[in-house]
Amino acid sequence: MKNDLQIAKEIELKPITEIAEQLNISDEIECYGKYKAKIDLSVMNSEKENGKLILVTAISPTKAGEGKTTMTVGLGQGFYHVGKQSVIALREPSLGPVMGLKGGAAGGGYSQVLPMEDLNLHFTGDIHAITTANNAICALLDNHIYQGNECNVDPTKIVFKRCLDLNDRTLRDITIGQGSHVNGIERKDGFNITVASEIMAILCLATSLEDLKQRIGNIIVAYTPEDQPVFVKDLKIQGAITMLLKDALKPNLVQTCEHTPAIVHGGPFANIAHGCNSIIATKTALKLGEYVVTEAGFGADLGAEKFLNIKCREGNLTPDCVVIVATIRALKMHGGVEYDNLKEENVEALAKGVENLAKHIDSIQQFNLPYVVAINQFTHDTEAELNFLKTWCEDNNHPCEIANVWLNGGAGAKELANRVIELIENNNQTFGHLYNREDKLEDKILTIAQKVYGARDVIYTEQAQAQLETIKELGYEDFLVCMAKTPVSLSDDPKVLGRPTDFDITIREIRISAGAGFIVCLTGNVLTMPGLPKQPAALKMDVTPEGECVGLF
Incomplete structure (x- = not known):
């Protein structure tokens, strides 16, 4: 079977000017080579009616893979297969995980954003x-x-x-x-x-x-x-610093494997930052597409919570639907199966691991948003396992669709796209945030810990408690809250998978991001400068004499 890089190299890209023509913004782009362009900020401020905004999130990630970005790209392509025009809005990959543990971050299979090598390396700078x-x-x-x-x-x-x-x-x-x-x-x-x-x-x-x-x-x-x-x-020096960022502020236009438009801009991590692409990119996409598919990093406990409580507030955005991505493989890991045994059928473990999905669904429900579970199908998923998960969703009144976008691209997301359209058209709920700006900081933090993580209580170290008092004295109690937490567990302990109960969240440090308008609460052992693994992905990367990248996937 071909890998992501091999598939990407087989796609004949269209000049980015043609992608801009599809969006009627030929005069509002600045080309960065043949296949990348910057979009002028004027597009975001046009009088065009906004499209519908779809957020893609996921269960707690495991090394088994959930394919959230792949599903985002596949769904964006899928709308074209059902006669709807869409724009995808993604974050830019960081070189840290690309060269370290993760490898490339542009989707996968036939649901990728291209040019994949540029996107994962220096992109537009x-x-x-x-x-x-x-x-x-x-x-x-x-x-x-x-x-x-x-x-x-x-x-x-x-x-x-x-x-x-x-x-x-x-x-x-x-x-x-x-x-x-x-x-x-x-x-x-x-x-x-x-x-x-x-x-x-x-x-x-x-x-x-x-x-x-x-x-x-x-x-x-x-x-x-x-x-x-x-x-x-x-x-x-604020003027000089802004000058260094004036071009970086403009969102980047690229394309998918099926030549649908994608806007890729900004890249904060979701475990130690707020985990969403730029407000400017999302608002620009809303002016250009009937449907805009965006994602937030890691699971719904991190990226989606911050998207809905921070980004939507700061950008005055209202999502129209949420897609929650899950895989049979990852749910079996949450149910206790070791990574090397995931190819074996295990409905019993799946039944236990599905509780992780249940908690993420619960979190999205608290925002009063329509949602659909997207089962990202893998080759080794058995009929019994897929039927169990579909039946579990139906029995609990959770909309659900199976999608195979890695292998089939947009065609693999047609049913999912139709279900999203149906949910949006029939939505009568009113989107709401989990806390108010004017709430006490301790109450905001406790709300996230209890309602999103399922925690019992929040414990502060002496350092964090002192920092909390300083924040109040400085008049920043109305700031939003950005939690820094391990992505692989709903708790602050990365070893605890599934749906933990009877646990506390320990906050060891609180930092003020007065420019961003939020405080950052560091929990557990989360670090803001990661380290490299024993076998970094960089060890498998190379460049051929012809200048072709190898191992970047």
Whole structure:
């Protein structure tokens, strides 16, 4: 069987100008080579009526694979097979997991976004621009301190870290400015991965260039000896940083295997950031498609919760339907089956693991949104297993469709597309958030932990409790909440699969992202700079003498 990269290389791409012509935006694009383009921000602000917004989420991920991005692309293509026009809106892959544990992140099989190699590598340079903008703030801050420290920054209270778009555990805690005093002030520092940076979050939440500049100005970089915050705007550099990001703010246009349009822009992780593509990309797509299919990272406990509570608020968005992706393989793992035994039929384990799906459905129901379970079919799924899951969904009144989009592309999602259309047309529910901005911070955090994770209570370390009080004193209690949690469990313990009960969520640290407008609660052992695995995906990658990429899938 061909792998994703082999399939991608067999597709004859259309010039991106032809994809733009399909959308009637030929005069609003700026080409980046033959198959990529930037879309002007004016498209987002057009008077066209918005299309329908579909969010794709999933169960708690396992190494068995759920195929959420593949399903997103397949469904987007599927709408064309039932006579509807659609646009897909995705995040940009981070080089960290591409070179580390995950490999490529552009969908799979005959439901991919192309050009796959470009997308997974440097693409149009957006993530590099974010990295540069982030590190420019750090360099200018350290220079400000060295040149006299007019803002009275306490070097021991700097909270804005440098970043890099690679997994590198050695950079989590470092010392800078060592040696001669001309090298700057010696102090402790560290790196986040770029996709966990506040600049990434801000770019994805900004609604205009001016909004971007204002949010950048509101970033807290440090505190004075009296614990007063020092902002980027105090350094008078928000204009320069915005300048570095002005092109990156424009969304990117590419295509799928079936030449349907896809907008790929922004890439915050969902376990340590808010996990959604940019508001600008989604709003642009809504002006261009009858149906817009977007995704949020990891399971519904992370990406979808943040999409619905953070992104929809900041972007004034209302989803029309949610697709919850599940696989027989992953549900069997949640039921206790070891990875090497997943090809064996095991309805008993499936019956136990389906409780993980049940909790994610429960979470989406609390937002008052129509939903459908999409069973991403794998080759080794047996008829008995598929029938069990279909029957379980029917018995519990959960809409459900089987889709095989890896093998069949859009044709494999025709029934799913029709079901989504039906659910949208018959929807009489009113979308609502799980908490109000004005709620106490502790109540917002507890609401997410109990209603989305199924936790019993929230426990704060002494450090987190002190940080919570500081946030209140600074007047940020109306901020939204971005939970940083392991993606592989509903709890904060990655070893606990299925649907855990009688557990508490421990918050060890709380960070203020004043530019993004939310606080980040770090739970368990979640790190904002991941490390590489023992066998990084990079070991299997190569370039042929003809310049062809190998192993990037």
